[in-house]
Amino acid sequence: MDWKEGHLIKIPKKGDLSKCENYRGIILLSVPWKVFNRVLVNRMKDAVDAQLRDQQAEFRKDRSCTDQIATLRIIVEQSVGWNSSLYINSIVYEKAFDSVDSSRLWKLLRHYGVPKMLVNIIRNLYDGLQCKVMHRGQLTDVFQVRTRVRQGCLLSPFLFLMVVDWIMKTSASGGKHGIQWTAQNQLDDLDFADDLALLSHAHEQMQIKTASVSAVSASVGLNIHKGKPKVLKFNTRNKNPITLDGETLEDVESFTYLGSIIDELGGSDADVKARIGKARTAFLQLKNIWNSTQLSTNVKVRIFKTNVKTVLLYGAETWRTTTTTIKKVQVFIISCLHKKPSVHWSDTISNSLLWERTNQLPAEEEIRKRRWKWIGHTLRKSSNCITRQALTWNPEGRRKRGRPKNTLRRIIEADMKTMNYNWTELERIAQDRVE
Template sequence: MAVRQIKSGKASGPDNIPAEALKADTSTCEGKRGIQWTSRMQLNDLYFADGLVLLSQTQQQMQEKTNSVAAASAAVGLNIHKWKSKILRYNTACANPIKIDGDVLEDVKTFTYLGSIIDVHGGSDADVKTRIDKARTAYLQLKNIWNSKQLSTNTKVRIFNTNVNTVLLYGAETWRTTKAIIQKKQVFFNSCLRKILQIRWPDTISNNVLWERLNQIPAEEEIRKKRWKWIGHTLREAPNCVTRQVLTWNPQGQRKRGRLKNTKHREMEVDMRKMNKNWMEGPGQSGLENAGRRPMLHWE
């Protein structure tokens, strides 16, 4: 592995490992030490804003990769923050520690990166709970606005959509949307809207009337719109882009006995059947590459 000296003058990120330094010049691919991605390709690592994710199937391979990254970083005067580096294991009985310079890296069951929770189950359930808690905090901080007599209901709803609903739906396009997740989001959403309209017991109003009065849409539809906007953007990527390939990636191994879990892939297939679409038809045929785009006018 080789890392050239940084010439851009950029400061290192919070992890002291700028992706710019490692992305083009660092290789963790010596030998087959990643996870099987395609029939001819292994996925060894992922690069993010200021972090690096190493992927391996065995503890020995992960230790070798970690040593390689530590050595490449030290060669250009960078140090890995050991207390920020975490190990997440999935479906393995091996508990041997991963070390950097003799220090053991922490094993975790879950962690937060760029505001989203990641765990061995995907993180959707935990992420939704965290999103609701953060949105509730944002809502309570604006209590004076909701109680204001000077602001119109329309203004309050616009503030709610920009300051609360955006917090609630952050990362929703990647959620595995079970009925329980949709219900949790919808209950909180409806509760906030009722308080904005100052509807309290024993006054009653149906959810459909509530949404119509405030020009809102159900949680399931809102999440679906975000999901397909993201999918449309992803399908416009190059065929060899990892982000695009992951939509149809089939992981190795065998699943446990029992009912199939509802994955994001299966959810998208259900949506596509409803729309009579198929993303395997090829570019320009399925129409999914334009999902999320505004319609264009064509003049003749």
């Protein structure tokens, strides 16, 4: 395969597969191209990464979906608890990787300090790229590719993050339209590649910010998908909708952020219910595995942990757990374990013996272990890290009378009290992973 020729493979997404927009195009490139691109990325990434905003977590070292989900959950829970107004606008770009204006891309590389020589090399790699579409084992005629960063290219994540970072920096520079985060700084958004959650205290601020992000995005070829933005409001009296180019954005009671459900109540019940449903689907898809007499119990348990439990406990570190939610998770796990041939309902064994026989931890203990592993990871980060700051952040406002609702933060602080630790002591302990 020539360096400047790629084979476009269609990957189906959700929806009607007779429509082209329901496929994702991945370009298969030559191995020498990929090796050379890796060399280029290694030359640039550290210098450029140091300039990227902390709000962006995708394709970056020591950052994860869990960090972003936890930060947003804490913001919601604390805003609800302190009766503070909050607007969240979850936006997604339309065909993001496919729409970036290449001519603007080269200017942005220079703007972020990439040497002109490297910019010219990257530009030369992109100019004159040809593609063929693979369909039913056959290749179509060749055609030129003049826009986009390529899905399947090692440079693409690096280049796309730079574009999104510039968009958010530029759109946020016009004024204070975010939520008050520290005494000196505001938090305007949380980003995971092109999954953006815009944050504001007031309707007018969110309207200005949404329009600004849309305009700046359009200048580099990106368009916000008008059918996908979801606006979630907390403690607000203003019923006016947020609009984008004259179209009203949908007000919702909940939305899915990076695979986890965020709702207007600020809890985790809806997400736990959804996780159990997804895990049940994953379990039933492996019915032949569980009924097999050729696989040992140990192998089945390992498959259960990797293929079912991973789905079930995705984002569990961020859950506001209650006795009810823990019981639901535990009942599901027990029901799955009892459906394996090696364990039957007629065995009438205790749960503790079941955990021991299958080498599993009780649900509450496992979720707590995952949560504290994540907290340790977070406390080892810089004091300027947004996720770390979220652990002690409180919005401006006043609590309602009566007993405050349980939150992720209160669960963490209750565990700390049980262990006789405070945040300062935990930060010290977290630096030494042996402890």
